[in-house]
Amino acid sequence: EPEVTQTPSHQVTQMGQEVILRCVPISNHLYFYWYRQILGQKVEFLVSFYNNEISEKSEIFDDQFSVERPDGSNFTLKIRSTKLEDSAMYFCASSEGGIPYYEQYFGPGTRLTVT
């Protein structure tokens, strides 16, 4: 069964460094998302991406964050200058169409630790 994959599974970085989290969505999907979960807190929506542009973003997704689909298979989340509070599990998701009629398929997540 097709699945969303994410790399790396765990990333440790120092405060102020740039990180890129990578995702490979399911191949025929058109909508892409990033969510994150800070330990002990809710899973939070960051951004959705469709037709090569951001379609929706949350207040968390400030100028330090960016997303890109550099080729036909990858979808990346970049954090330009990481802060301690960026430490979280980051989930990528993709869907064939919009909810609720199309399921969002989630990857296993990348745990980002900022020291």
Added chain:
Amino acid sequence: AQSVTQLGSHVSVSEGALVLLRCNYSSSVPPYLFWYVQYPNQGLQLLLKYTTGATLVKGINGFEAEFKKSETSFHLTKPSAHMSDAAEYFCAVTQGHGGATNKLIFGTGTLLAVQP
């Protein structure tokens, strides 16, 4: 603004016992409601969803949930727990009825343990 509250961050049941995971939502518009499950080292997987119509929704692995508008609830149940049900369960809501969003709003999750 929409929100979801899951009562009980940890629930433990015996194998064969009823599973009840609670979810209450807040929404100013008719919602769409979802339950997701996450097994260790895997992504969130959709268990079931409520959009419109029948308020009792059946999902995978024998789970079901009932949308109760009067109680703003969408509790997840399974009549008989199996060891393989041990996982974390997330309730989520999004704006229904033509709302132009694909954003899911999640609760904090409930970790279900199943004792032999």
